[in-house]
Amino acid sequence: MASTHAISTTVTNRNKQDQNYLMQQSVQRVGVIVLNVIMWLFMMFPLIYAVLMALKPSAELYDPNSMLFPQNPTLTNFIQVFDIAPLGRYIINSIIVATSVTLLQILTSLLAGFAFRFVNFKGSKLVYALILSTMMVPGEAVIISQFLMVSGWGLNDSIIVLILPFMASAFNIFLCTQALQNFPYEIYEAAKMDGCKDLRFVFEIMFPLLRPTLGSMAVQSFLAGWNMYMWPLLVTNNDNARTVQIGISMLNSVDSQSLVLMVAGVIISMIPSLAIFVIGSKNMVKGLTAGAVKG
Numbered sequence: 001m002a003s004t005h006a007i008s009t010t011v012t013n014r015n016k017q018d019q020n021y022l023m024q025q026s027v028q029r030v031g032v033i034v035l036n037v038i039m040w041l042f043m044m045f046p047l048i049y050a051v052l053m054a055l056k057p058s059a060e061l062y063d064p065n066s067m068l069f070p071q072n073p074t075l076t077n078f079i080q081v082f083d084i085a086p087l088g089r090y091i092i093n094s095i096i097v098a099t100s101v102t103l104l105q106i107l108t109s110l111l112a113g114f115a116f117r118f119v120n121f122k123g124s125k126l127v128y129a130l131i132l133s134t135m136m137v138p139g140e141a142v143i144i145s146q147f148l149m150v151s152g153w154g155l156n157d158s159i160i161v162l163i164l165p166f167m168a169s170a171f172n173i174f175l176c177t178q179a180l181q182n183f184p185y186e187i188y189e190a191a192k193m194d195g196c197k198d199l200r201f202v203f204e205i206m207f208p209l210l211r212p213t214l215g216s217m218a219v220q221s222f223l224a225g226w227n228m229y230m231w232p233l234l235v236t237n238n239d240n241a242r243t244v245q246i247g248i249s250m251l252n253s254v255d256s257q258s259l260v261l262m263v264a265g266v267i268i269s270m271i272p273s274l275a276i277f278v279i280g281s282k283n284m285v286k287g288l289t290a291g292a293v294k295g
Contacts, residue, residue, distance in 0.1 A: 047270075054078065054264040061260060077264035081251070086239050087265060090247035095272065097162045097232075097243060098225035105221045106214055108168040113176030114202050118188045128177070134170045140230075147234055161235045162243065166225065172217045179213040180206075219276060226273050244269045 041048075049068070053061075054077055056070040065071065081087055115121070116128050146165050155161040183206070191201050207214070232243045239247075248269055251262040 050263050051267060054260060054267050056260055058260050077260050078268065081261045081265045081268070084261060085247055085251060085265075087244065087247055087268065089239055090242055090244040091269070091272075093159060093162075093240075093242060094226055094244040094269075096159055097228070098222045098272075100163045101166045101225035102218050102221040104163070104167040105169045105172050106217055109172040109176040109217060110202060110207065110210070110214070112168075112173045113180050114198070114206060116173075116177045117180040117183065118185065119198075131170050131173055135174075143230065143234065146231075150235060156235050157238050157241050159241055162228070162232055162241070165231070166228075169217075169221065172221065175213060175217060176210065179210055183209070222276050223273055226276075 052069060055073040055075070056066065057072055057074055057076070060066045060070055060072065063071070112131075116124055150156060150161050150164065155164065187205065188201065191205060196205075227245065228243065229245045229249075232241075232246050233249075236242050236246065244265075248262060248265040251258055251265055
């Protein structure tokens, strides 16, 4: 009887310990969730505040009773911004520029990475070093010379002038070349023995195997092309070639109506970039770490 009582007491104590452990784990999980929610609200507060501000009527912008939440939320600002400025034209221009820059940078980076990895030409290391050295030169240092060059070609106020200087990216070439360091050279030799041409090897064999890297390059290139401001401001002077970033800045004024309209335009212009980032975030992380570990 004594032994049975001792066993029962031991089992009861063990159950209490298990319950206490589970309770502690549950409290820790709830604490982590609460902390994550607080950090998310802290990081997203500017965006949340911008959305709430865009939903305000212009009369409530300086109303102390609606400092954060609008008393009479409305979607009128998102409609009027298309009437005051050709925002639709600006968005189309930005999509054309960002998509073209993305495709051209992927193409040039893929071909350059193939050349530096599989083609043993004289001076390849020197050319590769020169390309990487351009990453140390800030864009502001060459923007005037680029402007004079495209002006001499008569390309100002066109979509082409927004794409031409960004056809290639030194960082993307570096990223693609590093990803190919783990690519077996024997595959290229076997393909050549089977009569596969270089371009066919690039697009039919190399391209599918580099999808994570190319996905990260696509996200970075699209966001960079979409968010360009200084170069489009310098080379475009008409609405047919202006991008959305320039168009939104033209809505800025001192009156309350233009402020809420500008914020509404900012929210609209953020939707494509946020969608691209959310869709390609996983590939972006995989691509950036693809060439980080060898073996």
